[in-house]
Amino acid sequence: MKSPPPMQRGPIMPEAEMLRVAGGSSQVFALGKGDRLRLTDLEGGQNALLYAFAAQESLPSGHPAAPREALAGLIAANENAAATHHQLAGRDLASASGILISGPDAPAGEALSLSAERDMTCVLIVPAGNSTADAVVPATDFHLEIARSDEPANRAPRSQPAPPLATPIQDFRVKAATAERFEVKAGQYIQIMDIDGRQCSDFLAFDSELLKQGIECGLDATATRTLMGRAYPGPGLFSKFFDQRMRATVEVVQDTCGRHDTFGLACTMKYYDDMGYPGHDSCSENFNKVLAQDGIAPRPGWPAINFFFNTQVNHDGTISADEPWSRPGDYVLLRALIDLTCAASSCADDIDPANGWDPTDIQVRVYDAHHEFPKAIATRMTPDSPPVFTKETAFHSKVAPLSRRMVEYRGYWLANSFLADGAVAEYWACREKVAVIDLSALRKFEVLGPDAEALLDYAVTRDITKLSVGQVVYTAICYPHGGMLDDGTVFRLGPQQFRLVCGDPYVGVHLRQLAEEKGFKVWIRSSTDQLHNLAVQGPRSRDLIAKIIWTPSAQPAANEIGVFRSTVGRLGHAQGPAVVVSRTGYTGELGYEIFCHPRDGEALWDAVFKAGKPLGVVPMGLEALDMLRIEAGLIFAHYEFSDETDPFEAGIAFTVPLVSKKGDFVGREALVKRKAEPQRKLVGLEIEGRETAHHGDHVYAGRARIGVITSGMRSPILDKTIALARVDIGSSEIGTELEIGKLDGHQKRLKAKVVRFAHYDPDKTRVRM
Template identity: 45%
Template sequence: MDILTAFRNGVSRPKGRRFDGLQAPHPATVQRVDPRQAVRVDVAEGDTMSVLHADQTTGLQLAAFGPDGADALASLGVVATSHLQVDAFASGAMVGWIASKGGVAEATAVAEVTDAEALLVLRATAPAALWVINVSRVADHVAGVSSGAVEVHVKRAAASNLVLPPPLGKLRDEFTVSRATAQAYRLNKGETVQVIDVDGQQCSDFMAFRSRGLDAGVEQLIDSTVTRSMVGGAYPGPGLFDKFYDAEMRPMLNVVQDTVGRHDTFALACTARGYEERGFPGHVNCSDNISHVMADYGVARRSAWPAINFFFNSWIDRGDNRIQSEESWSRAGDYVAMTAMDDLVCVSTACPDDVDPINGWNPTDVHVRIYAPDTPVRRAIAYRPKENAPMSLSQNSAFHERTSQLTEQFIAARDTWVPAAYPSVGTTGEYWACRERVTVQDMSPLRKYDILGPDAERLLQHAMTRNIAKLAQWRGTYALMCDAQGAVIDDGTLFRLGPQSFRWCCGTEESARHLASLAVDLDVRIHDMQSSLPNLAVQGPRSRDLMRKIAFTQPHVPSLEDLKWFGVTVARLHNREGAPFMMARSGYTGELGYEVFCDRADAPAVWDAIMEAGVEFGIAPMGAHALEVIRIEAGLAAAGAEFAPDVDALEAGLGFAVDFKKTDFVGRAALDRNAQAPRRVLKGLLFECDDVPAHGAHVYLGERPVGVVTSATRSPTLERAIAMARLSVEVAEVGTALEVGLMDGHMKRITGTVCDIPFVDPRRERARA
């Protein structure tokens, strides 16, 4: 009898099999080591590691430790050549780990990878903790002479029927829920449960009951309606709104990690009736499985169980308002981790549905791990820059040690947690501090790439809409990268740090992929700086006064007073011995402002210096919510709003950044053509009310849609709602009265008047001051 027939006949119903407690080898993985970082890779006997060190401008070092903490370089076939230099990289995590093993960091033996070894292949003859160290000097880092990332590819020695991620902490228990079964288990307050999709695209229904309630004969369980209402959304996730609640609105579980981001809280676990009415009587179902395993805890049987359907990909279709579903987004090893806020009895299933796409048409196992409360799991969500890219979990910014003392309100920006708002100031207070005084904001999720080499200018001239040949050293320019259709791939600021050295600060990793595709046969290197060069935005009319107090520059680079709009220089804190940083007169607020880029190790000192110097000017920290208000008032474009894959640069309102006098660049022909007969333009809308339309709301002239809202907010300066909108050219004349549809566009409308953008300071006089 095949396994699917067994599902349908209801004979494959074993309880979840017990796991033996050993960590199963996981499949080939990729670890990234950014400049000045060290990453630990745990390897087992027989594992093979390929260390790719494509850029050899700086050093690469290896250290290894056995289970007893002793030197284990020999087990990897390499020989120690020196000792660890803790000042050559951001060594805090490694030093702490070595100390926890009873060792001394400075006495640790390391093997240095020579320049000739761009690809180093190692094979472990015994279990070891391998530390890969990407060494770089801080001064080189901020000045644009930087190393690229190192990649460590690990091929595990043996295949396994369980595809599991590394444990998140100290395990108290773990077990596998076999396909088409369910298993109940206890979860104590403070413990963390991790529900893992073993093979990918496998739905796992989850329910939890308060133990004290069951002991008293009362079923106090997760209420999905209350949860959706309390969190203000359909999918709880790590961050400010991250919990599952019972019917009394009391939190039961706190979501701390999620590598998928798409789950279902609309529907029931699958039921016998659901299969019967589609022609599959007798099919095993999750509701019966839940009732079966919960009977031991005195829980009454139900024909249909409400549940949180982890990894179930569902949505409500806007056309007919019906629930839709499709194959799951989860991949092998994806998981959700939740911390118990009370003593609970939980149940997890491995869904048996083989007649719908929800399990990829092939039901598989689910694995459950329970972690002891003395090893708390950090909050994180998964980030993939592209569908086939390796997953990374959101990290704390280098400034988190300081910002976390001021706020608990964080949001994930790409792969980094950044403050959304600071309660002691408030979003409105942060806004006015930027308009009237000075603010500091963590902008570390910005992507940074160094483009170096003899053909660097040639590559950038071809890729970007600005004339890079005219860009002088120590100058920057706002520029675009477009595809062949003229649509914006990415925008950002390009700085020239030397004749053949450029730094591109942009929004997404797509920039690097695009540049790499154009760099074939060119003598150029593209270095991804990513987390190794965190940055702050110091913005507001008093920002220059603040920077005067902390920025020391040498005579060979521009001084603070020399920096015009989009100028850049290299400075140090206070004096020639201070921490180095790159300083650019740029920002995303439309106000006078500066951006400061520094090494991770110096981030706390840079933050402290800025905050201390800013006290006399009334400095305030600013979060992402206030920035969104300010950037809309300033008419500054954002990805996914003003520009998107189906919108060309001119329709996105970015024509000012396109130099048609250049001989050629990617997208030039399409933009030339579109410039002759534009169909849509970006304009502003001023409303005589405070109703803020949603992104994507239609703009109407009478009954006909003539545009779409790209971004909207309430302007504290103008004391009304404002919006940027992409409009048909026929209705885009300043002063034209149009309507924006709310409540499906027809039940409620607000009237707006077309205007130019920016809404505030149209001549950019504040930024140029």
């Protein structure tokens, strides 16, 4: 390879193939002569090694050489070692040339750009860090981009599908504007892949056994929507799809796109005729052709699962469509629940944006039933980010057997409730005894370096300069216009070491952008995957914590720390796993959070439940947590706050010390103006009767709509129906009588009154016990 200027930053390369190489993993990829490669250290300070296999030395000089003999050990130490060895099978690892790239002092976004002078196979190694809860050195991600050469002889074909997930038993291409029929057995997996991006695919499936009897029984839109309890169409997929006999036919296992039409007609000849294109190919006609051999009667329009279609229902009930969100290589993985005869199309539509105006091919692969593919939904933090699948927390092996209601929450599988008790019982356990919830999905960022304090003080609304080592502070994080990006807690671990715990993964990007703008010398390292946490909440939580946490003499005991304080300790004894314990929570009760490295998650769970058994401990899910936080008046992203609401409107004015905080911070100027001229305010409502108000219900003063319900519930402990609402400042005084509109907002009203909140323990006496 030859190297341009050694390190350079820039926008995503046009038409580039993008791969995310996670910290602690490796990635094998091929380059052809003339291909351009860019490797970006997304968060800075991450070591990486690039090795190449070629007939001649192929990596540029000017970089420290990586030892050939170390490659085998580096691969073995990574989490995907088996897959990497499989991809490099038959190659002499000792023959690879290697270089070291990036390093501990590299700034975030530093990139190495290279150009291949010959064909080669490469492997990028991103070694894992060495982390414990009290000394997090997280391994972070690299972003790999490949721009293929324009030389036709050397360029990878445009329609080159991504590698299979396993060895397929069927692997075929559905050419643009055609359809293909295929059969699968119960338990087998079906992968529908958009090869080039922005291409839709319709999917049909019929019960094979009934077809042999001459009976058509296929996917049914009405049965599916009814049984799944969701309106048509949705910007995603049902977890299962049903046939006319209301039997589950296929289930969705993985989805990397996230936006599809739930169930509509495949495109029809009538549509093209009516648009002035008689004789145009259509998916429905293509299905008729390929299904004729099964004796299936032709239809002018086939109801199908519409993969990658970007449709939505507008406020007036009309359906609109636009270009798909799918990128090259996006796919949906299904599992057949019965023997099926299937058909998949590459949508023929080239007269509107449905396929980006340019129909391309679809790849279909079938995998045997013995494979185990984890259920996952892919998310992208930013539009140019590679997809990241739903992850399991360190406590998943303990949680999953106890719950049948696991939900995807911000990229992780968490329990919504548990089989043994249910949400209401979990709620009462937290109010009266002690409950434990997995909150590992909270994002953690290590903010390190000489300017760590200066960056955080500028990035958040609270005065970080007043934070002592071992202290924790709750704060808002705002945009320049005053709207909230997120809320979170800042831990001071040392003079130049901080930890920010929040909800939105984009906060890390935001902090790095601010650091670059201000010229701060600081590193922001994502540590979410190296630091998982349990919240231990309830009146007996202190007794539980005292039983299991050992702390050195230089640290306060876990049961001694005050509100918004933390301590470093060990689980059980001086040689136990390292943990960090904080006096924080999201329930309105006395409570703690325990942070550990994921490798120690099972040990922590076992210790908590062994010590907590005499205290009445129960596991708690997100549903009970939501009830607890509403009663306690604690806010939630996209409910009580968003980028359109400021901290005053979100009910956390105390996080914005405009007078006592002398330093500048993001949004200060806008917040000064917003505080002087408030327009809306978060209030508590007490509602007559037992009917619950829900998020999004409108609040009225007479005929005028003056606000919206942000959260509502029937409070078990208060035996009242309560809500949080954001209302016009003129209707926010305690005692103001309002109404909540149901149905169309006017035919049915619930009477409500503005009351003090938090509804439960408004003076926060319980958390200070």
